[in-house]
Structures are given as structure tokens and as C-alpha cells.
Amino acid sequence: MKSYIVGNWKLNFTVGEASIYLHKLQKKIPNYRDVEVIVAPSALALQTLSLQIDRHKMKLAAQNAYHRDYGAFTGEISFSQLRGIADYCIIGHSERRYIFREDDKVIQKKVEAAVRNKITPILCVGETESERAFGETADVIRDQVIGGLAEVSEEDIDKVIIAYEPVWAISSTKSAKLAAPDEIAEVVKLIRKILKDAYGEKTAENVPILFGGSVNPSNAGAYLTVPGVNGLLVGGSSLILTEFADIIEVAKRVKS
Ligand code: PEP
Numbered sequence: 001m002k003s004y005i006v007g008n009w010k011l012n013f014t015v016g017e018a019s020i021y022l023h024k025l026q027k028k029i030p031n032y033r034d035v036e037v038i039v040a041p042s043a044l045a046l047q048t049l050s051l052q053i054d055r056h057k058m059k060l061a062a063q064n065a066y067h068r069d070y071g072a073f074t075g076e077i078s079f080s081q082l083r084g085i086a087d088y089c090i091i092g093h094s095e096r097r098y099i100f101r102e103d104d105k106v107i108q109k110k111v112e113a114a115v116r117n118k119i120t121p122i123l124c125v126g127e128t129e130s131e132r133a134f135g136e137t138a139d140v141i142r143d144q145v146i147g148g149l150a151e152v153s154e155e156d157i158d159k160v161i162i163a164y165e166p167v168w169a170i171s172s173t174k175s176a177k178l179a180a181p182d183e184i185a186e187v188v189k190l191i192r193k194i195l196k197d198a199y200g201e202k203t204a205e206n207v208p209i210l211f212g213g214s215v216n217p218s219n220a221g222a223y224l225t226v227p228g229v230n231g232l233l234v235g236g237s238s239l240i241l242t243e244f245a246d247i248i249e250v251a252k253r254v255k256s
Helices: 015-028 043-052 094-098 104-116 129-133 137-149 181-199 201-206 220-224 241-255
Strands: 003-008 035-040 058-062 088-091 120-125 161-164 209-212 231-234
Touching: 003 088, 003 209, 003 241, 015 043, 015 241, 035 088, 035 241, 043 058, 088 104, 104 120, 104 137, 120 137, 129 137, 137 181, 161 181, 181 201, 181 209, 181 220, 220 231, 220 241, 231 241
Parallel strands: 003 035, 003 231, 035 058, 058 088, 088 120, 120 161, 161 209, 209 231
Antiparallel strands: none
16 A cells, blocks of 8 residues: 655645745655655645646645535535645544534545545544543544444445544644654554444545654654554644755655
8 A cells, every 4th residue: 555645734824835845855755666645735725736747746636626517505615626736635633523523424524425425525523632531532433433334334434544642642632742653553453343333344545644743854764654644634734844955855755
């Protein structure tokens, strides 16, 4: 399986800044066949970047979209509008869950709409600091994985990516801590078991599982070698071009 390195730019960069970043990154990195590089700019920059991106080198992800294809939904963009522009969409990021109050029902509809529109959902799951402290990690992960994938059929499950992002390890979280590789391995194993129970052994192995939470060039290698981890979702460090390029380089090295 390929490695996936996803840069989530969140609400950062103007369209011009995003365009310059992409231009420089494309010049800096070669075409790595076994590392899929994905950047997720703001929705406003997607169209511009889709016209300049070298799709052999990298792909675009949206950070969010609405589950209905069209209609009276002021302010939203749909997965059908993203077709031909973005290949991936981040869904269920903890900032969407906790700031914008998206629950598993909402997330499930978005995952279904993404798959229906041939956009690969990157479904984020992860426990908060207090859920972890109360020993609820496994239950939270199970609810979020089963809830998020409820509308995905056996036929489509290999068109989904899951990102395990413990909320307490995300760099913008007050008191963020680094997740230990052992702890990540345990949760990733649990996610594979949930997938296996729902979709069968073979299919479960084909679903890429990424890790996200304060990833940077110095810890990327350790996280990429956690058993069962197929890539990284990077927030803060992806805003610094040299750091993001270094993480891609580490992924290439780990792969070979
Ligand atoms: C994220 O918010 O998805 C994330 C992983 O952020 P950071 O890398 O900054 O912790």
C-alpha cells in the first residue's frame, strides 16, 4: 500500500499564498510513486490550485463539504461541485466535530456523499483528553468509525481513508501532548478490528489508516513505522513548506 501524506492547511493562506506554496512545493519534490502527497487548502483556493497542480506529484483535498448535491443551502459547497477539482475530502475533523458541532449522523451523510461523488473521504476519528482519561477511547473510536461508515457498502469500503487523530495530540489543542507510538498502534489495531468485523479481513487490510497529531519532520519517521499506520495527516507543520517537504522525504525513505 502507498503512504499518504496529507497537509491540512485549515483557515490559513490567501489564494495567492496557497498558489505560491503549491508552485514551490511542486518544484521541490520529485514524483514519488509510492507516496501520495495531498494538500487541503481552503475551499476558496481549490479551483485555482486545481488548475496549477501537477496531479502526478500531488492531489487536492477539500477540508469540508455539505452532503446534499444542490439546493437551498446558503453558504455550503457540495461534493458534486468538488468533482474534477478535489480527489479527497477531510471529514469529521475534530474542529468540525467540536467547534461546528458535527455529530456522527452528519459525518455519515458526508462520507456517503463523498463516496457517491467519487471523492475519497478521509474520515477523522479520535478521543478527547477527558475521554482518554476516563478510559473511553475504545468506545469513542468504535462509535466514530461505525457511525461515520454506516452508509458505506462492502463494495465501497476500499474507497475510504481513516485518520486517527487523538484530539489531545493536535498541536492547536491547549496542553497538546505527543502521542506514544505504542498507544497509536493499539488504537490502529482496534480500528482494523472494527473494519474486519464489519467488512471482512481482506477489505480491512486495504483501508489506509493515517495518524495525525503534532507531526513534524523529527517525529514523522517514528509515526510512519507504527504497525498498521499508512500515512500522516499534518496540520501546523504543513504550513511550513520546508517542514512539509521534509516529512514527504521521510515518508519516501521509510517506504524504501
Ligand atoms: C490536525 O489538526 O489535523 C493536525 C493533525 O494538526 P497538527 O499537526 O497541528 O497537530
